[in-house]
Amino acid sequence: MEARGGEELADVRNFQAVNANAYISESRDEISIDNMDVDEDGLFKHSTTLTNKQRGNEVTVRPATLDSLSIHQLAAQGEVSQVAAHLSKDSSLLSKQDERGFTPLMWAAAFGEKAVVDFLLEKGADPKTIARERESALTLASSGGYVDIVESLLKHGVDINTYDWNGGTPLLYAVRGNHIKCVEALLAKGADMTIESDSGYSPMALAVALGHKKIQKVLEDHILKLYKPTTTPT
Template identity: 80%
Template sequence: MENRHEESALNHSTTLTNKQRGNEATVRPATLDVLSIHQLSAQGEISQVETHLAKDSFLLNNHDERGFTPLMWAAAFGEIAMVEFLLQKGADPKTLAWERESALSLASAGGFADIVNILLKHDVDIDSYDWNGGTPLLYAVRGNHLKCVEALLRCGADITFEADSGYSPIALAVALGHKKVQKLLEDHILKLFREPV
């Protein structure tokens, strides 16, 4: 009989509750009032960003730990209204992050053609390159973002620039099998040859 009692005790559930384990939430989850201006920009929270800027205008072009500004985060996440708002407030679209990323390269990599077009109107360096030689055009080609490639070509992006990997935009399009982007680049090259010098 004693054996049965021991067996029963061993089979008894040893599952602890969250309270017993000490896993109860002691702090409330992150809310809009505790997010940084960079996080709020990436989420498109214009009213919250405006509140931060009213308290400290220096935050407009402030770099985070990666060197990204609020404008870069908005561009990277496709937050067009935020991009427009930050530019209107005086955000610098020419700023480069610690590894030379730009708002234009981040928008190009994400395929956000509307943002690419907005940034191109602000006299940004269309051929700025980052730590591995990637340009906005190379990122747009890599992502197979046809409308971004069109916008960049229309504004004079350098089609001969090669990343550190050795790929030019056309070679990258061929290697990745992005046929529409490849045709677009080929047509652009032909057009350049036909233009009078």
């Protein structure tokens, strides 16, 4: 990951689904997934920006309806019944990747739609799919702080240490977002604390740099647990 010293701390923008009953306007042309934002010292940057066009949301003068949304958008909206209807007509949509390589499962994970995630996994969606810039469903869920989805994905054998184009792992993203429960869940399943981002930050170093003291404590406790002597010295 590239360091960008001197840049101001960017606003953390939540990755929000398109309201099916709202007008799609040019003013919302760029919507960000809070994967990584720029911090004051350029510690860690990765902002995956998805435009309405990339998401299939062409600007229109009419309100969007559920019938007009793609399966990716429906997954992000949490529309389980509509997603099921699409799959009943075309089962290949289960693994269909959009322009950025995101599958319906990845969209559901990014938006915290647990019911859709569970439904898609039950239908056989591959949780190990990697998008164009190596984003994964686990990375997106960890970045958003959706611990229930993180735990569900981990039960399906995903790579807990998967990394994206700039070296960000699920654990690093959870630390960056100050998502304590996600950090704990990832550590409990064996996430590697020694992996560093391309800019050289380990999870601990990142937590210290960002002042996430509770995350630091979780990481410290985990280290002590890992290296606690199994026998009492004589």
